[in-house]
Amino acid sequence: MKSDPLDLKSRRLVVCLGAGGVGKTTISAAIAVRTAASGRAVDVMTVDPAPRLLDALGLNSDSSEPREVALDSVLNSRSRSAARARLRALKLDPKGTFDAIVARNAPSAAARDAILENRIYRNLANALAGVADYMAMEKLLELADDATTDMVVLDTPPAAEALDFLDAPRRMLDLLNSRAVSILDIKGGFFGGQMRMFDIAARTVLSAFDRIANLHILADVQSFVNSFQGMYDGFAERAERAQKMLRAKDTAIVVVTTAEPGRIAQAREFIEGLEAAGLKASAIVVNRMMSEIPSAAELAAAKIPAALRAKLKRNLADYAALKRREYISIKSLREALPEGARVLAAPEIGHEPRTIADLAEIGRSLRSH
Amino acid sequence: MAIPRVFFVTGKGGTGKSTVAAALAVALARRRPTTLADLDRRLSAAKMLGAAPADSTPVHVMDSLDVIALTTRAEVEAFIERIVPVRAISRRLLRSRTFGYVTAALPGLEAFLLLERLRMLAGDAALQDRYVVIDAPASGTAIELLSVPAGVKGIAPAGSLNRLADQVEAFLSDPARFGAIVTVSPEELAIKEAIETAEAIRERAKAPVIAAIMNCAPAALFEAHEIDAVGHLGAHGTLAKKRGTAEKNAAHGAHRLEKAGLKTITLPMIYTETIGMGELGRLARALETELLAR
Numbered sequence: 238m239k240s241d242p243l244d245l246k247s248r249r250l251v252v253c254l255g256a257g258g259v260g261k262t263t264i265s266a267a268i269a270v271r272t273a274a275s276g277r278a279v280d281v282m283t284v285d286p287a288p289r290l291l292d293a294l295g296l297n298s299d300s301s302e303p304r305e306v307a308l309d310s311v312l313n314s315r316s317r318s319a320a321r322a323r324l325r326a327l328k329l330d331p332k333g334t335f336d337a338i339v340a341r342n343a344p345s346a347a348a349r350d351a352i353l354e355n356r357i358y359r360n361l362a363n364a365l366a367g368v369a370d371y372m373a374m375e376k377l378l379e380l381a382d383d384a385t386t387d388m389v390v391l392d393t394p395p396a397a398e399a400l401d402f403l404d405a406p407r408r409m410l411d412l413l414n415s416r417a418v419s420i421l422d423i424k425g426g427f428f429g430g431q432m433r434m435f436d437i438a439a440r441t442v443l444s445a446f447d448r449i450a451n452l453h454i455l456a457d458v459q460s461f462v463n464s465f466q467g468m469y470d471g472f473a474e475r476a477e478r479a480q481k482m483l484r485a486k487d488t489a490i491v492v493v494t495t496a497e498p499g500r501i502a503q504a505r506e507f508i509e510g511l512e513a514a515g516l517k518a519s520a521i522v523v524n525r526m527m528s529e530i531p532s533a534a535e536l537a538a539a540k541i542p543a544a545l546r547a548k549l550k551r552n553l554a555d556y557a558a559l560k561r562r563e564y565i566s567i568k569s570l571r572e573a574l575p576e577g578a579r580v581l582a583a584p585e586i587g588h589e590p591r592t593i594a595d596l597a598e599i600g601r602s603l604r605s606h
Numbered sequence: 607m608a609i610p611r612v613f614f615v616t617g618k619g620g621t622g623k624s625t626v627a628a629a630l631a632v633a634l635a636r637r638r639p640t641t642l643a644d645l646d647r648r649l650s651a652a653k654m655l656g657a658a659p660a661d662s663t664p665v666h667v668m669d670s671l672d673v674i675a676l677t678t679r680a681e682v683e684a685f686i687e688r689i690v691p692v693r694a695i696s697r698r699l700l701r702s703r704t705f706g707y708v709t710a711a712l713p714g715l716e717a718f719l720l721l722e723r724l725r726m727l728a729g730d731a732a733l734q735d736r737y738v739v740i741d742a743p744a745s746g747t748a749i750e751l752l753s754v755p756a757g758v759k760g761i762a763p764a765g766s767l768n769r770l771a772d773q774v775e776a777f778l779s780d781p782a783r784f785g786a787i788v789t790v791s792p793e794e795l796a797i798k799e800a801i802e803t804a805e806a807i808r809e810r811a812k813a814p815v816i817a818a819i820m821n822c823a824p825a826a827l828f829e830a831h832e833i834d835a836v837g838h839l840g841a842h843g844t845l846a847k848k849r850g851t852a853e854k855n856a857a858h859g860a861h862r863l864e865k866a867g868l869k870t871i872t873l874p875m876i877y878t879e880t881i882g883m884g885e886l887g888r889l890a891r892a893l894e895t896e897l898l899a900r
Binding site for chain 2: 256257258259287495497499500502503506528529530531535536539541545548549551552553554555556558559561562565587588589
């Protein structure tokens with residue numbers, strides 16, 4: 238059994254993808270704690286941690302900048318590498334990150350304010366699926382620029398499919414694309430043919446909304462896209478850098494799932510989605526795996542009343558059936574596994590992780606299954 | 607109890623939402639014709655019933671039970687086709703990237719159109735004396751979905767969209783037409799989240815929550831002193847303790863849910879390798895006596 242199945246000693250970036258509710262944030266934090274405890278300087282960006290996990294990491298709900306997490310409880314202080322060990326955690330704030338990008342890229346203070354106050358911009362974070370994904374990517378670039386950091390662990394927003402996250406920059410760029418801008422710019426109108434079709438159609442829909450809904454949306458859309466003109470290049474350059482990082486050799490993409498049949502089916506779709514995007518999962522982490530079922534023979538020898546023995550046998554048979562259900566699920570996962578990727582098991586610890594020590598335990602126990 | 611036309615089944619991921627939706631559809635179909643509408647892209651509930659509908663065309667799965675799939679995308683397409691009657695243009699528009707602006711311009715438009723669709727389903731169900739079970743999104747997304755009419759009214763203070771939002775709100779708050787069910791598993795976090803979800807549905811969306819369904823509650827097996835007595839038996843002791851904890855969580859959880867004003871129905875953990883029609887039938891019978899017959 239390999240003791241470092243994810244090669245965490247040499248990775249610069251670990252990206253955890255997965256559906257909501259599978260424990261993606263827990264696994265991200267566990268990987269970060271494990272790596273930091275081994276003597277590296279690690280930053281972990283979480284998306285939406287449960288309150289207890291937030292506590293465990295010493296964060297509050299608006300910790301959008303990295304904060305140092307005390308490692309005393311998990312660090313082997315005799316280790317030579319302990320001096321470099323460092324863990325910082327932060328929580329993604331999509332709106333705040335977006336505001337910062339706008340401020341950085343806007344050509345003038347007036348342009349910046351025009352965007353920040355625009356009704357469509359204010360709705361964008363909720364309206365456009367993928368804004369949180371894009372902002373996670375943006376924050377990643379910021380963290381990766383810090384020379385004191387050896388490795389970044391990125392938890393991602395819950396997704397229905399892998400492409401939700403990986404494709405975020407492209408969707409974002411499409412939205413800000415100068416061509417799209419010109420389509421909606423009513424002052425333009427010099428383009429013909431196909432473009433003209435889109436132009437008419439897009440405007441028809443928007444003005445239909447305005448008409449039926451009393452929304453006056455068209456004017457807002459126009460001023461929004463106009464205000465983003467000139468900022469496109471900055472976005473495009475950042476997006477390209479992020480894509481390069483995702484494809485780098487020292488990046489590990491980890492798909493997190495549980496053994497439930499529905500979740501396994503979803504994980505298989507994630508693996509396919511990654512492949513379609515030319516990316517490969519390094520590992521699939523199956524979270525909350527049941528421990529091995531003990532042998533029934535042990536019960537025969539135990540000195541306990543017969544009635545209790547019968548109950549234990551029944552309990553054993555019940556859990557053995559659930560363990561077989563889990564086994565069938567994981568077998569189907571293996572069938573979809575890309576070459577060289579591993580299935581790693583993270584055992585259930587019987588309660589929610591509450592402390593750094595809990596996270597370290599999960600991190601340490603991550604192993605090939 | 608009064609039974610709504612539309613049952614909206616939601617819950618935290620991993621609490622057996624789709625299983626409960628499928629079992630409830632089976633239970634209702636024993637009384638009246640029933641449609642299971644799957645909002646989940648992976649069609650988990652539909653597949654449990656042995657169907658994989660491509661769209662809103664009903665697939666017949668058994669006596670008086672049909673399955674359909676609803677997607678926001680299809681509802682938006684239908685809407686755009688109504689607004690832009692020239693098909694070639696509406697098709698083209700839907701494929702164009704520019705379309706992102708339309709959804710950005712109207713936050714929640716997709717969700718809103720989906721709710722409007724549910725309202726129409728409820729109307730049809732009343733006319734035909736049918737039931738509809740919705741395998742809804744997980745709790746966070748479901749709360750957002752149900753809160754959309756209020757948001758739409760915020761951005762469209764007048765006009766036909768505002769009137770439509772009024773109608774959708776009236777539908778969601780009418781116990782004869784709409785009722786939410788929240789699934790929960792015997793785990794501390796899931797119980798807390800179920801209570802919060804029910805509260806949010808009642809307060810933010812002003813919609814009735816009929817019941818919480820405590821799923822996967824293990825059948826009683828051990829007395830507390832027996833679990834203590836086998837503590838020395840290693841893994842066997844651990845498994846006994848695990849079952850005891852789940853039993854206790856289920857009982858405490860049901861108590862907490864009742865205290866939060868939620869009628870709570872407990873469904874048994876099913877210890878089998880797979881969940882097939884036989885297992886769904888068992889759950890359906892339990893729902894029949896605990897939820898529908900009262």
